[in-house]
Amino acid sequence: MSRTRGGGRHLDEDDIRVRARGGSKPRTRNRPKHEGAVEGMVTAVDRGRYRCLVDGVPVVAMKARELGRGSIVVGDRVDVVGDLSGRADTLARVVRVRDRGSVLRRTADDTDPVERVIVANADQLAIVCALADPAPQPRFVDRCLVAAYDAGLSPLLCLTKADLAAPDELVRVYEPLGVPFEVLSPEGGLEGLRERLSGRTTVLVGSSGVGKSTLVNRLVPGTDRAVGHVNAVTGRGRHTSTSAAALPFEGGWLIDTPGVRSFGLAHISPEDIVAGFADLAEAAEGCPPGCAHQPDAVDCAVGAALGRGELDPARVASLRRLLASREGDTDEPEA
Numbered sequence: 639m640s641r642t643r644g645g646g647r648h649l650d651e652d653d654i655r656v657r658a659r660g661g662s663k664p665r666t667r668n669r670p671k672h673e674g675a676v677e678g679m680v681t682a683v684d685r686g687r688y689r690c691l692v693d694g695v696p697v698v699a700m701k702a703r704e705l706g707r708g709s710i711v712v713g714d715r716v717d718v719v720g721d722l723s724g725r726a727d728t729l730a731r732v733v734r735v736r737d738r739g740s741v742l743r744r745t746a747d748d749t750d751p752v753e754r755v756i757v758a759n760a761d762q763l764a765i766v767c768a769l770a771d772p773a774p775q776p777r778f779v780d781r782c783l784v785a786a787y788d789a790g791l792s793p794l795l796c797l798t799k800a801d802l803a804a805p806d807e808l809v810r811v812y813e814p815l816g817v818p819f820e821v822l823s824p825e826g827g828l829e830g831l832r833e834r835l836s837g838r839t840t841v842l843v844g845s846s847g848v849g850k851s852t853l854v855n856r857l858v859p860g861t862d863r864a865v866g867h868v869n870a871v872t873g874r875g876r877h878t879s880t881s882a883a884a885l886p887f888e889g890g891w892l893i894d895t896p897g898v899r900s901f902g903l904a905h906i907s908p909e910d911i912v913a914g915f916a917d918l919a920e921a922a923e924g925c926p927p928g929c930a931h932q933p934d935a936v937d938c939a940v941g942a943a944l945g946r947g948e949l950d951p952a953r954v955a956s957l958r959r960l961l962a963s964r965e966g967d968t969d970e971p972e973a
């Protein structure tokens with residue numbers, strides 16, 4: 639199997655390529671030496687240019703040829719050489735990508751048929767969900783939760799627009815999963831949320847219109863995500879960025895993912911999801927191979943144990959919901 643639970647990371651071709659070239663062994667005798675390389679963090683990627691924060695200085699870099707086709711994504715820790723002054727019209731070089739602690743992938747879609755890593759090294763996934771306007775999309779939240787558990791990120795529910803609707807219903811749905819949540823409104827404070835975000839690397843996701851930009855702008859005033867700081871890399875004027883961008887936030891990072899509406903779940907097996915339910919995993923061992931654990935599954939030991947009153951119905955319902963959320967490939971509802 640190509641993944642490890644607990645370790646919270648996957649290996650795919652991409653990773654292996656990056657790792658193989660990022661190791662300490664020189665690939666060829668001609669490999670340049672990089673004693674002077676300084677570690678930085680990739681904060682934005684745009685058309686082959688990598689914006690990195692190196693010792694507090696924003697530096698624009700290109701990828702050294704020796705790194706080949708391996709990807710560099712927001713959140714990557716990289717070694718950078720060259721002009722690190724951060725002055726306009728300077729271009730540094732990324733010569734090494736450090737091993738990733740976690741990877742979050744985006745699902746392949748019409749515009750890009752390849753499932754790709756979008757963010758590296760995050761440790762929290764903040765799922766922004768409006769309580770109204772647009773109506774909550776539990777299916778989207780469920781898919782985000784599966785992606786978070788799989789990538790080894792802790793989930794956080796940010797329930798926005800509490801001025802328009804009460805959170806009780808959604809809170810009840812996610813309570814059995816023990817997902818922490820913050821209820822947010824324009825008038826309400828952000829202290830609780832700040833506390834959960836500080837010192838961590840948090841990826842923010844949400845479907846269109848849920849108030850994600852509003853939230854980021856409140857947390858980091860002066861950030862105009864509609865303009866997008868990726869533009870600072872190219873200087874090519876306004877365009878709507880669809881890639882992730884990291885903002886320093888209280889000893890950690892906030893990583894916004896405009897345009898990212900779905901995650902790659904195809905590689906996640908039912909066993910992977912069941913493994914996250916310690917209280918149900920034992921019962922599931924009695925199931926036939928490949929059991930979907932849904933109410934109509936034949937000889938499902940989870941269903942049988944539930945029928946005998948041995949399992950918490952809310953937990954079984956949550957497991958079934960998450961398992962079902964893997965089906966289909968679009969996350970964002972049309973409405």
Ligand SMILES: Nc1nc2c(ncn2[C@@H]2O[C@H](COP(=O)(O)OP(=O)(O)OP(=O)(O)O)[C@@H](O)[C@H]2O)c(=O)[nH]1
Pocket residue numbers: 798799800801802822823824844845846847848849850851852853896897
């Ligand atoms: N009533 C209410 N409206 C809000 C709240 N937060 C944001 N809005 C409004 O909801 C709309 C969408 O907010 P955005 O912050 O642009 O939403 P977004 O999630 O960034 O949407 P995209 O840019 O499409 O990704 C705007 O008109 C906001 O003013 C809130 O807490 N309450």
Ligand SMILES: [Zn+2]
Pocket residue numbers: 922925926929930931932935937938939940941
């Ligand atoms: Zn079963």
